[in-house]
Amino acid sequence: MSDLARLTMFEARSGLRAKKFSARELAQAHLAAMAAARSLNAFITETPDRALAQADASDARLARGDGGMLEGLPLAIKDLFCTKDVLTTACSHILDGFRPPYESTVTAKLWQAGAVMLGKTNLDEFAMGSSNATSCRGPVENPWRRRGDNRPLVPGGSSGGSAAAVAARMALGAIGTDTGGSIRQPASFCGVVGVKPTYGRCSRWGVVAFASSLDQAGPMTRSVSDAALLLAAMAGHDPKDSTSAPLAVPDFNAAMTGDIHGLKIGVPTEYRVDGMPMAIEALWRDGIAWLKEAGATPVEISLPMTKYALPTYYIIAPAEASSNLARYDGVRFGLRVPGDSLDAMYEKTRAAGFGAEVKRRVLIGTYVLSAGYYDAYYVRAQKIRTLIARDFAQAFEQCDAILTPTTPSPAFAIGERQDDPVTMYLNDVFTVPANLAGLPAISLPAGLTEDGLPLGLQIIGRAFDEQTMFRVAGVLESAAAFVAEPGQPGGVERTMAARGT
Amino acid sequence: MSKLIQGQTGEWEVVIGLEAHAQIVSDAKLFSGAATSFGAEPNTQVSTVDAAFPGMLPVINRHCVEQAVKTGLGLKARINLVSVFDRKNYFYADLPAGYQISQYKSPIVGKGELMLSMADGEMRRIGITRLHLEQDAGKSLHDRHPALTYVDLNRAGVGLMEIVSEPDLRSAEEAGAYLRKLRSILRYLGTCDGNMEEGSLRCDCNVSVRRPGAELGTRTEIKNVNSVRFVMQAIDYEARRQVAILEDGGSVIQETRLFDPHRSETRPMRTKENDYDYRYFPDPDLLPLELDAAWVESVRRSLPELPDAKKARFVSELGLTPYDADVLVAEKSHADYFETVAKGRNARLAAHWVSVELVGALNEIGAGIDTSPISPAALGQLLDLIEDRTISGRIAKDVFAVMLETGQGAVALVEERGLRQVTDNDAIASAIDAVFAAHADKVAEYRSGKDKLYGFFVGQVMKAMGGKANPGLLNELLKNKLTR
Amino acid sequence: MALDKTIVAKIAMLARIEVPDRELEPLAGELTRILTWIEQLKEVDVTGVEPMTKVAQMKMPMRDDVVDDGGDRDAILRNAPQPAHGFFAVPKVVE
Numbered sequence A: 001m002s003d004l005a006r007l008t009m010f011e012a013r014s015g016l017r018a019k020k021f022s023a024r025e026l027a028q029a030h031l032a033a034m035a036a037a038r039s040l041n042a043f044i045t046e047t048p049d050r051a052l053a054q055a056d057a058s059d060a061r062l063a064r065g066d067g068g069m070l071e072g073l074p075l076a077i078k079d080l081f082c083t084k085d086v087l088t089t090a091c092s093h094i095l096d097g098f099r100p101p102y103e104s105t106v107t108a109k110l111w112q113a114g115a116v117m118l119g120k121t122n123l124d125e126f127a128m129g130s131s132n133a134t135s136c137r138g139p140v141e142n143p144w145r146r147r148g149d150n151r152p153l154v155p156g157g158s159s160g161g162s163a164a165a166v167a168a169r170m171a172l173g174a175i176g177t178d179t180g181g182s183i184r185q186p187a188s189f190c191g192v193v194g195v196k197p198t199y200g201r202c203s204r205w206g207v208v209a210f211a212s213s214l215d216q217a218g219p220m221t222r223s224v225s226d227a228a229l230l231l232a233a234m235a236g237h238d239p240k241d242s243t244s245a246p247l248a249v250p251d252f253n254a255a256m257t258g259d260i261h262g263l264k265i266g267v268p269t270e271y272r273v274d275g276m277p278m279a280i281e282a283l284w285r286d287g288i289a290w291l292k293e294a295g296a297t298p299v300e301i302s303l304p305m306t307k308y309a310l311p312t313y314y315i316i317a318p319a320e321a322s323s324n325l326a327r328y329d330g331v332r333f334g335l336r337v338p339g340d341s342l343d344a345m346y347e348k349t350r351a352a353g354f355g356a357e358v359k360r361r362v363l364i365g366t367y368v369l370s371a372g373y374y375d376a377y378y379v380r381a382q383k384i385r386t387l388i389a390r391d392f393a394q395a396f397e398q399c400d401a402i403l404t405p406t407t408p409s410p411a412f413a414i415g416e417r418q419d420d421p422v423t424m425y426l427n428d429v430f431t432v433p434a435n436l437a438g439l440p441a442i443s444l445p446a447g448l449t450e451d452g453l454p455l456g457l458q459i460i461g462r463a464f465d466e467q468t469m470f471r472v473a474g475v476l477e478s479a480a481a482f483v484a485e486p487g488q489p490g491g492v493e494r495t496m497a498a499r500g501t
Numbered sequence B: 001m002s003k004l005i006q007g008q009t010g011e012w013e014v015v016i017g018l019e020a021h022a023q024i025v026s027d028a029k030l031f032s033g034a035a036t037s038f039g040a041e042p043n044t045q046v047s048t049v050d051a052a053f054p055g056m057l058p059v060i061n062r063h064c065v066e067q068a069v070k071t072g073l074g075l076k077a078r079i080n081l082v083s084v085f086d087r088k089n090y091f092y093a094d095l096p097a098g099y100q101i102s103q104y105k106s107p108i109v110g111k112g113e114l115m116l117s118m119a120d121g122e123m124r125r126i127g128i129t130r131l132h133l134e135q136d137a138g139k140s141l142h143d144r145h146p147a148l149t150y151v152d153l154n155r156a157g158v159g160l161m162e163i164v165s166e167p168d169l170r171s172a173e174e175a176g177a178y179l180r181k182l183r184s185i186l187r188y189l190g191t192c193d194g195n196m197e198e199g200s201l202r203c204d205c206n207v208s209v210r211r212p213g214a215e216l217g218t219r220t221e222i223k224n225v226n227s228v229r230f231v232m233q234a235i236d237y238e239a240r241r242q243v244a245i246l247e248d249g250g251s252v253i254q255e256t257r258l259f260d261p262h263r264s265e266t267r268p269m270r271t272k273e274n275d276y277d278y279r280y281f282p283d284p285d286l287l288p289l290e291l292d293a294a295w296v297e298s299v300r301r302s303l304p305e306l307p308d309a310k311k312a313r314f315v316s317e318l319g320l321t322p323y324d325a326d327v328l329v330a331e332k333s334h335a336d337y338f339e340t341v342a343k344g345r346n347a348r349l350a351a352h353w354v355s356v357e358l359v360g361a362l363n364e365i366g367a368g369i370d371t372s373p374i375s376p377a378a379l380g381q382l383l384d385l386i387e388d389r390t391i392s393g394r395i396a397k398d399v400f401a402v403m404l405e406t407g408q409g410a411v412a413l414v415e416e417r418g419l420r421q422v423t424d425n426d427a428i429a430s431a432i433d434a435v436f437a438a439h440a441d442k443v444a445e446y447r448s449g450k451d452k453l454y455g456f457f458v459g460q461v462m463k464a465m466g467g468k469a470n471p472g473l474l475n476e477l478l479k480n481k482l483t484r
Numbered sequence C: 001m002a003l004d005k006t007i008v009a010k011i012a013m014l015a016r017i018e019v020p021d022r023e024l025e026p027l028a029g030e031l032t033r034i035l036t037w038i039e040q041l042k043e044v045d046v047t048g049v050e051p052m053t054k055v056a057q058m059k060m061p062m063r064d065d066v067v068d069d070g071g072d073r074d075a076i077l078r079n080a081p082q083p084a085h086g087f088f089a090v091p092k093v094v095e
């Protein structure tokens, strides 16, 4: 693997500006890394021609000295973002062959800032999953392995391809989407940084919808400051999205002062589940200690509705999805399976086009919205959602940010935990509450399990206060000093012990 | 007049509620920037939002909201400062998203009313239940291919106001009058062009029958009827159908029916059982629609004068009969034309000439009042000639006919054709003498008591004078001479 | 809440997803397990609580009445499985 693929985005940016290497060389290095790690199945559509063309354009701009914020930086794009004329499938057969005649607002902003598109990354079908196992394009392998165990592990999901691409140094950064943890959970499983911004911070226009009131796009990178940089480029008000906040984008990197003196860090009592590995408990305690050492004050807080967040999510998300996915009907785009009536065509198309998990959620969603059940399920869930948001509002009267583990377990083996959907859903127990309340949250790698798998810590911030979240995350990142790297691909074990586990 | 239906076993009362779908007058669609104009090539006025492409999102058109508020205010309805857009979920070829964005639990407009002028001069209040905003669907063409239905999404996403009446209507005639009145109000407001042929105003009719005073019967819904006449025919047919079923000892099935204009009858629509579960829920792509009370007030202040107010003014200020006023205000263009003509003139005379002579003549030549060859100013001149006795009403009709054909002015025509009224006593007197001389027998008969012959003498004198004799003078002189 | 085959068949029909008869039973089992797990929400006292209607505290934006989209039929039809003479074609619908 070329050293050019091992840089952070900030390092690559300085190198480009100092003419140490060209954007073309940087893109080529990443395309080579992608080719070498193809077995991970992280990319489902590679766009090398486009990457090189964009890189050449970047080189031209850099030569003129007018490069953008992300000029020449090669990125991986979750295949949930519509990219103009480039195959966009959400990893569902129902979108076979779909080439959107438009570019999502978020990706358009990236290209505007000078970024280079390497390709589209794998994901759980329609972002419904926590292990990337539901993709119609096959599972993604986590570049990490347990020490002394060669079984392939899941990268997490649904942004599993993006997480794996960043972890395996195939892209300097990637973008994902997070509906219930789909950025943070795979970031945690793959040892990278992932941010779900405040709901309304990034435009949803042109992002294939899963659950409209929960979906947010966000960055996945190898450092917190890279995440702040990438988010700054993606975010911003979009008049085409009625839920996009009409707010200016703050300078997130400037907010990372390294100083958290006087900040109060909430530690929620309820963020524990049965059978949570000791290593996660220990890492959480370490995180509290590191922040305290840096001058912050840990405060115990209570988020009593936490245990209800997951079942609440599993009403609201499927309900919205059942309606959002009604447009996949074989008429205007994607797959069509012929039928001898309109309804037969719909039923056959959707039966063939959707995978098992998507069908399950569409059916659950249809059921909870149907006559006689709407109040008992959907309305009740929206009321509990109010209570969950209220919990956080009260907590933020006592603290400035909240520290929790990102996931209740490290990455597991491909094929594991697939027999029972509910067990799989439990992966998102710590990430879902922030989506329900619309709050920003970041996961950063902070330690390793005894057998060498990365573990993430999560910082949840106040709505539209990503600055404080990044400020705390920056300090936590320095303290954790996570330097371990996955051994895959190439078979070279590069894992080193991280501090504190 | 009884509105009851006479059945085999007694009288039945019809109960009707109407749901009108009025297409909002706007340049762009309700949630997208695609155009709304009628008659474009298929799928040329479709955005990726209207076609529900992946990741596309709705943003509401401010003007459509204002149009709905205007209409609500015009119906004297309550404006809800917070309303919510819901998704109505169902699959159909012309519904690209698989749901229609509509307002279910919290509509933008609440209860209001519409007043109907009945034939007996009474006013009847019809309650408005609500008005809500929603998207129109696309158009399915079933007759272009033996095995396929073609879908055109030009209309998909166009803003509609669904205006729901209370079940206050009691006959097909009342339903027709309601729909005409609603259309008139919409046109006054400029919120819907009311063009039923182009589908800008469509109507679902909820019909049930019951014994007078009894509980409401089971209703059926007749979908998408697109003319006032068809609405009346559909209701008539449906009411009689239901009466026949009930009198036969059967029961009416609650169902959706279609009106077949070729056979003037209704028939059940083919739908799947269980398919009415629309799974409404608030559209998560949108936020509640919040209106500012002060803004609503400013819209209220900007409302034009509506038909009821105009009618009241025509009666109280211009001295028109309620009937004449009603006829004139039904179409705003007629009322406006009338007001221009009537300004500074005899309003009753102007009312007659506009609503009877002009509208009658325009109907015959297939023109509208906006394309009338006679301008309000030109008609006004004609009326001035009548008022100052330059011409008689009789002659005025002839002048009017020529004006309509040639576009010439009344004054010029009267001069050119020498149509001025004769007000010279001697000329009229000598014409009378000539008629008496020619009909001495008739004069004798009259004088011996046959009064009916008076009209004969008037006619003969007028004829002799080419109709130009001043009728007042003629009468005066004729009576004098006959009684002499 | 236990779902039986009939209810699963009904919601599959509403969702327009063909489910072969033999799959109804196992699917009913899976969905029942999920719904049973969701049942724990019944423990929560929601008296007097308003359902959440918006995530971000903001007013809904409105667009001006300006035509700035549409007009590109090719873009709309390009991805269609069965375009015909400028239309989308579907199996014939009888009303």
Ligand SMILES: [Mg+2]
Pocket: B019, B162, B204
């Ligand atoms: Mg209706």
Ligand SMILES: [Zn+2]
Pocket: B021, B134, B162
């Ligand atoms: Zn409607």
